[in-house]
Structures are given as C-alpha cells and as structure tokens.
Amino acid sequence: MYYGGDYNPEQWPEEVWKEDVRLMGEAGVTIVSLGIFAWSRIQEDEGVFDWEWLDRVINLLHENGIQVNMGTATASPPPWATTKYPEMLPQDADGAKYGPGSRQHYAPTSPVYRRLAADLVRELAARYAHHPAVVMWHVNNEYACHLNYDYSDNARDAFRMWLKRKYGTIHALNEAWGTAFWSQIYTSFDQVLPPRKAPYSLNPGGALDFKRFTSDAVLELYVMERDIIRAAGATQPISTNFMGAFYALDYWRWAEEIDIITNDNYPDPNDPQSFRSSAFTLDLMRSLKPGVPWLIMEQSTGALNWRPSNAPKAPGQMEALSAQAIGHGADGILFFQWRQSRRGSEKFHSAMLPQAGTQTRTWREVTKLGGTLKDFPQMAPESHAKVAVVFDWENWWALTHSDHPIQLDYCRLVQRWYAALQAQHVSIDIVKPTGDLSAYSLVVAPQLYLLSDAGAENLSSFVRGGGHLLVSAFTDVVDQDDALREGGYQVGLREVLGVTVEDFGALIAPSSGGGLWSVGDSVAGGSGTGPGQSHASVAGPFGSIRGEHFCEEVRVLGADILGTFTDGRLKGAPALTQQAYGTGRGTYLATIPDDAGMQHVTAWSLAEAGVQPELSGISPWVEVARRGDVLTVINHGSEPEGVPVKGHDVLSGEPVNGVELGPFDWRMVRVTE
Missing domain, CATH: 2.60.40.1180 (Golgi alpha-mannosidase II)
Structure with missing residues (x-):
C-alpha cells in the first residue's frame, strides 16, 4: 500500500531536505512524487541541464527507504521557453493569447512545445530509468485541467490534419456535419477552423469533433512522453493523474494507454453528501481498467485553496475518505502535497506537513494513517458488481451544445442516478455504452442523448441475453455525428424499449441549488398545467414520484404501460413502459425524477432485476x-x-x-x- 504525496524540494533550501526525510519516516511515507513542477530548476536554458541537485534528493530518499514516482516536469514550461518561443502559447476562443506566469501555458499541438518537452524527458529518462528509487513515472500533471481547449493556429493546423485522417474527403466531413445548413459547405480542409467565437450557435458536429480532437491531441502528448521513457529502458509503470469525471478528456480512451490509473480526488467538506460524488469518482477510476488496482495520486489532508469557501475536513474525515478509496480499489493513498508551500498560489492548500507544524491534528492524523497502512494486507480489486451505470464522454460533449429542448448537466445527472443506487448499498460499476455488460443484472443508462450504432447494439445485446435496462428521458436521440436518425427518436433502442418519443415536453428547469443528492421522501403533488409547467407527477409500481426537465409524449409500440403522468398537460398519458426483449427487459421512463424519485425508481428496478444489497437495513449515511x-x-x-x-x-x-x-x-x- 503506497503512502505519500507530491514532494517539491526545489521550493526549499537543501538543509530542509534531511528534516523532510526524517519526518517522512515518522509519518510512514513510502513514496513521493518528485519533480512534477521542476522544469525551470532542472533546465535553465535550452540544452542546459542541472541534475546534481535532483541526484542528491533522489539518493537521499533512496537511502532512507522512500521510493520515487518520477515526474517528467513538463506541465509548466519555464520563462526562458515562452520568451524564446512565444508561438508555443495557447489562445482562447476569442483569439486572445494566454500568457505565462501560471501553469499549463502551452498549446498542446505546438511543435515547439512538443520538441522542448521531448528533449527534457529524453534527458530525464536516460538519467533515471534504472535508478533503484524510481518505481513509477508521472507524466506531466493533470492534463488540460486549466486549459481545456486551445484555439490557436497550432490547434487549427492539427485539427485539419485530424479531420483529414478521420474523414478522408471533405465531402465526407460535409455529410457528417450537415454543412448544407446555414451555407457552411466546405470545399477544402484548409477552410475549417476550430470553433472560435462566432455571432451565434456553431455547427454541433464540428464542435463535437473539436472536443474529440482535443482529447486525442492531448493524449498524443502523454504517449510521446511514455514512449520516450520506454525507449530509455524504463520498465516501471507509467501513468498520469486523472481528475475524476473530467470534461475535456475521454478517459475511456486514455485508459487504454495508461499502465495504472491514478486519480486526484477532492470532495467538498462543505457538502455533507460529497462522499457520494467521491464514491462515483472512485468507481469510475476502478472501472476504467477492470481488475487492475489504482492509486489516489492526490487528495487533501484538510482545506484547499481554490474553492470560494475552503472548509477543512472534520476530525477523522481524511482517514475515512482514504478508507473509501481503498474500499473502491485503490492500492495507494497520496496527497498534494508533503510540505505546505510558504509562497505561491497554493500556500493555503493543506499538506501532510502543515505550516502550523507537527503539534497539530493534521500531523497526528497523517502519522496515524501511515501506521495503519504500513502492514495493510493485499486485497483483490474486483467489485463483483451486478449493477452498472452508463457514462459516456462523447454524449457529455454533445449534450453541452446549445439549441436543445432544455439544458442538462449530464455529469451531475449521472452522479444523481449513481447516488440513488449507492444509498441502497449495492456495488456499482461505471461502463461505457460499448463496454462488456455480461456481468450485470441491471444497467442504468441516464440521458444517453448521443448513442452510436455500436452502443445501441451492445445495449440491445445485453437485454437480449437476459439483462434489465433502465433508460430515462432524452436518450437515444442522435447518432455518433450528433445527427437525428431517419425514422424519429429511439431508433437504436426501439426494439428493446417498444416505444418512441413524439415530443420531449420540456419543463421549467428545476433550481440548481443544494448538494448532489438528498435523503428524504418524494414530493409528488401540484405541478400546475399548461405553459410554465415545472414538473410532472408519475404514478407507477414504485408509488408516486416527481419528474423534472421533461414530460415526454410517448407513443407505445408494443411495450406494457406500467405508469402514467397524473397531472399537467399529459395527465393520463404513458410515463413508464416496459418491454420483454429476448430474455431480458427494457424499461423507459419519460421524465427525470427528483432525488427521492430516483431512489424509488432504482429500488424498484433493483428488485425487478433481482439485485440484493451488500448489507440490508442500514442508514443511507x-x-x-x-x-x-x-x-x-x-x-x-x-x-x-x-x-x-x-x-x-x-x-x-x-x-x-x-x-x-x-x-x-x-x-x-x-x-x-
């Protein structure tokens, strides 16, 4: 069981290093992540490297039995690089250039940045690939965290090349994007631009492809560094730290290139329900590479510095959240960072060794946890879950585009469905639409607006083979190009569900206030009628629930009607249907329940699928x-x-x-x- 955190000795005089290592021993630290932001300390100019200080640090750690997760230092280019090569700086959608002075101030597709980063990693790997202290490699850091998208000319040129590889011909691109709309037909790839600022709504197919391109382009950076490290003879695992359900990068695709998943996890102590979003993140990380243990690469010992209000963790909460990670498959608990910084933007971010010193609750909890983890027994990583929740990045990207019946927060909705299941003490995996579903009895696919042909067939096959599929409103609306299919809506899953939607019936959006999920009873009455309807009540086998966002007008093609809307403009119309398909069942709910309603619907669905909780009769807390x-x-x-x-x-x-x-x-x- 790894235990430690980010170590930044370049921020401190050398006389502090020995004291750091002594205290690491007292705390039970077994590993540190080293050099993540040390580019300017390692390389003072192009071709000029200083390794002696880093040699001394690594050797000191090794002599004291502390292993190293070696950072490649490429996350923050030094001032000499951006001064000498300003063309490597990124731009926003308005065309404004991002300046240096922070971090991630580089265009991922910049040939200059890639060359300089490759030179650094080549020298670093040659020097430390065989060092006995180095047990893992940490490439870059939190890719795209602060710079989700770059719209520079570097990105323009790379985007055009990516599109040529994907489509082959400009005609194929025009067909996929539907450029006949608003006179957008291209006659050359050289006419295509990133989705920069425009007078009005941009082409949704183009915007979706730019998000795919960006995820791929940033992944190219990781693969470039990984391959350089391997070429130097390194045999240790190579990874980079993920950030949970992070919008800009498709981690399903990234996981295929990563040796071991590592994640940064920062639930908000101000939200008493944040342990549910944390659990979702942990299950997602485990699910990215099933059967492979993963690591918490960063968490906090207490307060952060980057939220509007940065509450400390309560006594015992840091250890409880560490145990939560281990329970969901982690084989290492690391923090940002080892010693609290005295200068810079993160000086108010808590650390293992706090500014207030060792006579503190934080230090006592850090050393206690280190002692607990010291002789931790080995555990299998599998969850044996019988329930899966579908989560798809491309659908997330498509749903964030404008011009829909109603704006939805897809990630939050998926986490709410997950939270309703998690509160009932069942084990849950997170899956992509095309993933292996053979182990599950119940699959919940919330708001899967974009559903590829392959995803539709995979979900259909799951039901044919005996699975139970729960689908809720605004699902199976468009194909992989964000285009409506011929034949209406729910074309991909129509045989499974036995229904089709004729009108989505958008409702007034509910308030976004409050936490992720709340414990309580459903409030089902009084939706009002006509224009301005805010919710729709549904009566079904789970009782009466409150539906939000949509009150869909459903045409039943063969399914059984199990529930109806009980008020509003569709009073008496079908709201819940179910169809037998193969040896399984496809269930469609034509609205999105509130939190309590989600709990009622999922409880009924679990019973229908024969899924039992891990433990019964206990508090949802x-x-x-x-x-x-x-x-x-x-x-x-x-x-x-x-x-x-x-x-x-x-x-x-x-x-x-x-x-x-x-x-x-x-x-x-x-x-x-």
Missing part, C-alpha cells in the same frame, strides 16, 4: 463498498450507526459480528458468502 471478499463500511453521518456486518476484521483478523460506527469511523471486514 453508511457507505458499503465491496472489493473482492472485503466489505468496507464507513459512517459519513453525524450520528453513531450500527452495521450488521459479519466476518473477520481485515487489519486485526478478529471475528466481527456487527459493528458500531461513530462519525467517520470505518471498518474493513473480510466476509464469506
């Missing part, structure tokens, strides 16, 4: 995560909770026959079926 034969139970609430878990304690080996958990208490119990 208690999280249950399964990893192999180990159940991790955590009380995220403010009151003590009893949990009827039985087995043997993972740490002590002692028998367990139920546990009492105070706030932020946790236990890991090895259970037998």
